Each structure stands twice: as structure tokens, then as C-alpha cells.
Amino acid sequence: MEVTIFEEGVEPQFRLYLYDNRKPISPADAKVSITLSRLGVPAQLFSFKAQSDYLLGDHIVEEPHSFEAVIAAEWQNKTYHWGYKQIEARIEMSDEALGSTGIEIKTAGPAIIKPTLQMPGVIAFNHHNIVRVVPRAPGIVIAVKQHMGQQVEKGDILAVIESQILADLRGQFLAANKRLVLARTTYVREKQLWEEKITAKQDYLIAQQLLSEAEITVDLAAAKLRSFGEDPESVNQIKNLTRYEVRAPISGLVITKAIARGQVIKEDSEIFTLADVSTMYANLTIYPKDLSVIALGQEAVIKATASDLEGAGVVSYISALIDEQTRTAKARVTLNNDDGHWRAGMFINVVLITEEIEVPVAVSTDALQTLFDWSVVFGRYGEYFEARPLELGRSDGNMVEVLGGLSDGEQYAAGNSFAIKAELGKAGASHDH
Numbered sequence: 001m002e003v004t005i006f007e008e009g010v011e012p013q014f015r016l017y018l019y020d021n022r023k024p025i026s027p028a029d030a031k032v033s034i035t036l037s038r039l040g041v042p043a044q045l046f047s048f049k050a051q052s053d054y055l056l057g058d059h060i061v062e063e064p065h066s067f068e069a070v071i072a073a074e075w076q077n078k079t080y081h082w083g084y085k086q087i088e089a090r091i092e093m094s095d096e097a098l099g100s101t102g103i104e105i106k107t108a109g110p111a112i113i114k115p116t117l118q119m120p121g122v123i124a125f126n127h128h129n130i131v132r133v134v135p136r137a138p139g140i141v142i143a144v145k146q147h148m149g150q151q152v153e154k155g156d157i158l159a160v161i162e163s164q165i166l167a168d169l170r171g172q173f174l175a176a177n178k179r180l181v182l183a184r185t186t187y188v189r190e191k192q193l194w195e196e197k198i199t200a201k202q203d204y205l206i207a208q209q210l211l212s213e214a215e216i217t218v219d220l221a222a223a224k225l226r227s228f229g230e231d232p233e234s235v236n237q238i239k240n241l242t243r244y245e246v247r248a249p250i251s252g253l254v255i256t257k258a259i260a261r262g263q264v265i266k267e268d269s270e271i272f273t274l275a276d277v278s279t280m281y282a283n284l285t286i287y288p289k290d291l292s293v294i295a296l297g298q299e300a301v302i303k304a305t306a307s308d309l310e311g312a313g314v315v316s317y318i319s320a321l322i323d324e325q326t327r328t329a330k331a332r333v334t335l336n337n338d339d340g341h342w343r344a345g346m347f348i349n350v351v352l353i354t355e356e357i358e359v360p361v362a363v364s365t366d367a368l369q370t371l372f373d374w375s376v377v378f379g380r381y382g383e384y385f386e387a388r389p390l391e392l393g394r395s396d397g398n399m400v401e402v403l404g405g406l407s408d409g410e411q412y413a414a415g416n417s418f419a420i421k422a423e424l425g426k427a428g429a430s431h432d433h
Contacts, residue, residue, distance in 0.1 A: 001073065005061050014046055014057030027055045030075040036067045039381035040410060063389045064089040089371060089387035091423050104415035105380055108406050111362035114396040116351045117293055121284040123346040129276035131250050134268055136228040139163030141263045142243065148257050152248045158272055159246045159259055166228060167242040170235050173221035183214035252276040280342045282333040284350050288322060291329060293354045300333045301351040311335050357394060359401040360408060367414040369421045378420045380411040385420050
């Protein structure tokens, strides 16, 4: 009997050729069965039927072709038995050897697969945290205290400006205050004289009116100062009425500066732009085919393309329009940046978790190796490792679904599994039949 495994254009199958004294005999004249014993799985029985000049097995011979075969044949009322062994993609390795090579053993079983979607992006400032600083009054720049790229705290002096308009307002407020003091003194005196019947009531009423007018004038002057961001209570402590300080309204980074010493500026000039960088935006480019799997609140992992920097956030915005030129939409992930590592303009890759799927059998992706054009893991059976070609399903980069080739509860080599492949290479592993 000649036993072959035929796999040209078909799935691997047993084909048996029968001979008597080296002369072919009709396959229909004999009844043959083969029992295959493999590591880690029950024995498999093959029956045969006549096809042309050979007998064809009734099952696919699964890879790897590593097994012990027991053959039973009936011909001319006699029974014949043979057996042979075929070893492929198998290596023996003791538990002690496992420890020295650092191979990790895991068990295949149920897992939660989180498929991901990857897309490009760029880091940008959170535009809700950007403040444009304008002077309170026109004037001449006397000093510039902060510059591009500097980090400032709220209340820090950005620049010092001399303004005649602000000086006039301050002077008007101070003069109004002095008139108020005088009017209040006169009112108190006239009231006392009137109560003592020394002066006429008309004088008291005039003093009362002048006091009210002085109070109105002070309130008006104070309101004008407040419109320029000035605190009226602090005016009395100012020595130089023409000078005022432009202070940082928030803590943040100076991202633009349009001011220089000696420059004449208007009250609406944008002299500084500050950005609070405690949070940043990861702006994403979304292709139309991916819009159906992205949603607000979706978890995302942000990875810098030029470094090992990595962060996490959630999708906080998805545009409702597709750009006419690029034919893409925009989305945004908000990133915590308390440590200041994320910088505007950084190119990034964004990995979105699209869903969570529970699968009955999965293995870790670091266990996968390529052998004879198969994707395999190395199953652990006693002191042997043997390749198990897998039919793979969905993956999230950490775990991959197994659709066939490995069962729930089977052990396999995970970490450092490449060491087993290397040992097979040294042993001259081949895939010939």
C-alpha cells in the first residue's frame, strides 16, 4: 500500500494505492481505514472509497501533518495492519528549558475583543481656552515683560503702557473725590447750622443738592475707570497717573505677541494671545467610510508619531460637514495636558475603540508566529510544543479571535514564542509530503 497526502488544488486528502507483488490492484477490491492519533485531540477515523485507481479518504487531513497512523485493510478475506509515524512542526522542551528561554504559557479561552480604528491627526490648542489680550486704553508702550513661548501665571505683568486718556480719567476721578469730600463737609456744617436755627433752610437744601451732584460725579468717574479695567479704589495709591500695567487674565502660554517697546497702540489692538494648555485638542481626519463607527464619547488612544508619548481621551466633537476638497470630516478628542508634554502641531495617530465583542476562544497576539505560510501558535502538550495553524477572526492588537485550529482550554506559548520557531529552524523543520 502506498499512502500519500495529496494537496494540489484541493484541501489535503489521503490517497491510497494498492499493489499485489508490485502490481496495481483495483481499489474497489479492498476495504481500508486509517486511525490518526494527534497531540491534544481525540483520535480521528478515516474511511475510504474507490476513485479511479486509488482510494480517497472521507476527511481533510488537517495541518500540521504530525500524527501516528494505524492502517487496517481487508483484501481477499484477509486483514492486514500497518502503522507509521509522521512528525512535523513539533519540538520537545522540558519545563526547565521553558524557564531558561522565558517562554510564557497561556490558556486559550473566552475574551473581550475591542476592535480599533486608526486614523491620523494633529495636536491643537483648545480654542475655548484661548484669550486675546487688548490694552484698556491707547498709549505708548514703555516696557514688554513677556515674550513668545513663555508660560505666565494669572496676574503676571505682560506690558507697561503710558496713556494720556487713562491719566485724564484717573485725574477726573481724583478731582471728583475731592469735590465730594468738600461737598460732604459743607453739607454737614449747613445741616448743623440749620438745625440750630442759625441759617436758613435754603442754604441747607443747596448743600444737600451739591452733595448729591458730587456723589453722582464720583460714581460716573468710577464707572468710566471700570470700563477700562481699572479698580477705582486703587487710584489713590498710583504715583504716575499716565502709566498702567497690562496683566495676564489667565495662566497659560504666550502663543502670539504683537507689541514692542515704543510702539503706539490702540485700545483694540491684540497685543498678546494666551492659551491655557492644561487641556489640548487632538484633531482627527475622518474618511466617510469610517463615519459610521465613530461616536461622541468614544474612547481613544493618542500616540505621537515622533516619540513614545501616549495619552487617552474621548471623542468630544464630530463635524456635520465633509470638506469639499479633501472629502473628509473632522473630529476632536480632548486630552489632559497637566504635564505639558502635548504641544500644538504634533503629528499623531489616533486609535479608536469601535466596540466590545465577547468571543469564545482567543489568544494573545504576541503568541502568533508565521510558519510554512501559516499563522500559528505553538500548543503545549506534555513536554512537546507543536504548531497549530489558526483560522483567525477579529483582533484589537492585544487579543485575536480563534475561529479554528485551537480549542478552549488548550495551552499555548505566548511570550517569547519566537524561541520555539527558532528551535524548529535549527532542527530543519520542513513541510514535505
